[in-house]
Amino acid sequence: MHALEKILARAAGVKEVRAGEIVNAKVDLAEVNDLYLQVIKSFYEMGGKKVWDPNKVAFVLDHYAPAPTIKSAANQKVMREFVWEQGIPHLFDINAGVCHQVMPEAGLVWPGMVLVATDSHTTTHGAFGAFGTGVGATDLATILISGELWFRVPEVIKVELEGKMQPGTMAKDVVMHLLAHIGTDGAVYKAIEYTGPVVEAMSVAERMVICNMAVEMGAKTTYIHPDDTTLAYIRKYCDRDFDILETDPDYQYSAVYTFDISQLEPQVALPHSVDRVVPISEAPEVEVDQVFIGTCTGGRVEDIAAAAKILAGKKVHPKTRLIVIPASQEVLLESMKLGYIQALIEAGATLSTPGCGPCLGAHEGVLAPGEVCVTASNRNFPGRMGSTEASIYLASPATAAATALTGKLTDPRTVWEEGGEV
């Protein structure tokens, strides 16, 4: 069995599971965000009264943080009241940040757990060796009642990343390169395991990026086998016991892809699909109205550091707006301590408080018809960030910052003067 299968088997209370089988598995953490009042509506419609275990439930108010409309404020109000009434200890209100950054920082994520959330980017938690997957509101409501959910045991695709990342490229470039080859439906209903020297050399934040965007290939979940890097991160936040399950040597992957990253240059996903990816040297010259650095994909300390190093002591192009939104309060505080926030604001950035920001077109910098945006976030679907007549280019935080500097889509290696690693 694969480690992911062993996780599911243990959660289902059975010795063995096989790909394709449907199992009922116990959930270690169920997380709800503020888009889905429907969770609470479905909970009551199904006859729910008390959640099965308040300690295993988290609510994160991140997508509308702080509330931009009366209706979203009213939805959040009902959620807070539900949390308090049910005695749920894990409420992360509008000051906390994006759920996928907030949960690990709160010590709620560990290797071998089953984490289900009302957010497609829950694949992020494979970076910790957890089984993380996104579901809709009614599925989540059944967990709140029963503590369990049915899962189809996924086949596993192995993605080996060979070589070494070059200065100026980031984890975002790596995962966009994979998208170009695997496509938007290349991993539907499957899991992706990342291995190889590039992964081993990555920080936890970088691993979170490649796991996060695996959902853009259709993946149900991801897996990176926990190593010393993982454990150092987990132990900083989480003091519970866990064991690390090993994949059997005879496990048969449904596919194995090998990519050599050594020659990889910064990548760009052109409008309006996440797999329309080209190396930046082949990207069209395009003038950019707005640059966004933030989200569960591109809003961590490393990302803000890359932007700050490019923009420190310089000015954002006069015809371009730069919006920076740290992924969590901890990221914001750390970035302030390191001077990055000061540098970015002095360069002309607009800073917003932790949350999802304009990524899903709800608030804090939506796009007008005809506008062009380069973003460190994860989706460039039509209308994703506002007008369906806007154009969204996905890029790394470094490429985004370089673009903010020049006002047009720019290779970060051309503006990073001291030759160090971005």
Next chain:
Amino acid sequence: MLVKGAVWKVGNDIDTDQIYPGKYLYETDPKKIGQFALAGLLPGFAQQIEDKDVILVAGHNFGCGSSREHAAIALREAGVKAVVAQSFGRIFFRNAINLGLPVVECGDLYAGAEDGDELLIDLRAGILKNITKGQAYPLGVLPPAVAEIMFGGGLIDYYRRKIADGEGKF
């Protein structure tokens, strides 16, 4: 369980932002959610199909992207009878089953189907007919546990029945 309707074709990779744009996610009333079905792709779609029986026929990866259940609610409430696609985004597929919106994977229908063709889907028998074109396509069989949810009108009714039968855990 028989589903009948006329083909309305859409393309590949129709993501949940096109099915239900993020700017309407605050909405929680199913009837209002239905008014915005496919608003990111075909504004006014819900109003156009008001008095019609429509089956959406899509290419690959229909419903990719966000986990928003609004996407499946919107199509169901707008009166879409079923979605037939060459493949589906995983979370949308689950959500549709949970909400009682029939979703059917069929690789072969798409190329030969045209807008307005009359379709008949027999979900239990596992067969899809394009009556206009005189073609029939066998369908894959859902796992029994999943079929029970879909044929029972969705997860909410399924759980309600379980409680009534004394099987529920609450």
